Amino acid sequence: MNTGFTPALHEATEALVGNLLASEAFICYQQARKCLDQDVEARALLDQLEQTQASLRQKQADRSLTQAEIDALRGLQEQVQRNKVVMAYAQTQQEAIDFLREINQKISQLLGINFAAFANHSTC
Amino acid sequence: MDLLENDLDIAPTSVVLQAASDFAAALAATPQFQAFEQASERFRLDQAAQQAMQAYQQKQQSLRALWMLNAVSADQRAELERLQNAFINQPVVQEYFAAQTELASLCQMLGDMLSESIGLNYAAACGVSCCG
Numbered sequence: 001m002n003t004g005f006t007p008a009l010h011e012a013t014e015a016l017v018g019n020l021l022a023s024e025a026f027i028c029y030q031q032a033r034k035c036l037d038q039d040v041e042a043r044a045l046l047d048q049l050e051q052t053q054a055s056l057r058q059k060q061a062d063r064s065l066t067q068a069e070i071d072a073l074r075g076l077q078e079q080v081q082r083n084k085v086v087m088a089y090a091q092t093q094q095e096a097i098d099f100l101r102e103i104n105q106k107i108s109q110l111l112g113i114n115f116a117a118f119a120n121h122s123t124c
Numbered sequence: 125m126d127l128l129e130n131d132l133d134i135a136p137t138s139v140v141l142q143a144a145s146d147f148a149a150a151l152a153a154t155p156q157f158q159a160f161e162q163a164s165e166r167f168r169l170d171q172a173a174q175q176a177m178q179a180y181q182q183k184q185q186s187l188r189a190l191w192m193l194n195a196v197s198a199d200q201r202a203e204l205e206r207l208q209n210a211f212i213n214q215p216v217v218q219e220y221f222a223a224q225t226e227l228a229s230l231c232q233m234l235g236d237m238l239s240e241s242i243g244l245n246y247a248a249a250c251g252v253s254c255c256g
Binding site for chain 2: 006009012015017018022027029033053074079096099100102113119121
C-alpha cells in the first residue's frame with residue numbers, strides 16, 4: 001500500500017501498532033472479542049438487544065411505545081449484564097479505549113495538537 | 125492473570141509510551157507538520173489576521189443569544205458574514221487553513237491505519253466527535 005508516508009513515519013506507525021497490540025489492555029480486549037465471536041448465545045443476545053433498541057427508537061418517534069415494550073427492553077438489558085462473555089468484552093474494550101486515550105494524550109502533548117481530532121474524518 | 129498466557133510477550137506501558145513518542149517525533153518531522161507549524165506561527169504573528177479573527181469572534185459571541193432565539197436580523201447576519209469573510213480571506217489565514225487541511229489528511233491516513241490494525245476507531249475511541 002502506497003501511503004506517501006516517509007519511511008521513518010511508516011516505521012514508527014508500524015512499531016506503535018505492534019506495541020499497542022502487545023499491550024496488556026489490547027491482548028485482553030482481543031481475547032475477549034474472540035470469545036464473544038465464538039459464543040453464539042452471547043452474539044444472539046447482543047443482536048436481539050440491538051434490534052429491540054432500534055425498534056423502540058422508531059416507536060418512540062412514532063409515539064407508539066408501550067410500557068410492556070420498555071419492560072421487555074429492560075429485561076434484555078439485564079440479561080446482557082448477566083452474560084459474562086459480553087461483560088468481559090465490554091470491560092476489556094473500555095480498558096483498551098482508556099489506554100488508547102493515554103497514548104493519544106502522549107502523542108498530542110508532544111505535537112501540540114490533538115492528534116485524534118486531526119485524525120477524525122467527520123466535520124460539523 | 126489467566127487470560128495472559130505468556131507475560132514475556134506483553135509490552136510494558138513504558139515501551140508503548142516510547143513508541144507513541146517515536147511516532148509523534150516522526151510525524152513532527154514530516155513536511156506537512158512543519159508547514160502547519162510555520163503557518164500557525166505566521167498566523168499568530170500577523171496583527172491584521174488576529175484583529176480580523178477577534179472582530180469576527182466578538183460579533184459571533186454578541187449574537188449568540190439571538191441565534192438561540194432565532195432572532196438575528198438580516199443586517200446582523202450580513203455584518204457577521206462580512207467579518208467572517210474579512211477574517212478567512214486574510215492571506216495568512218488561507219495559508220493556515222491549507223496547511224491544516226494537508227496535515228489533517230495525513231493524520232486521517234495514519235488514524236485509519238491505526239484503527240484498522242487495532243480493531244477500534246482511533247478518533248472515536250479518543251472521544252473526538254465532529255464538534256471537537
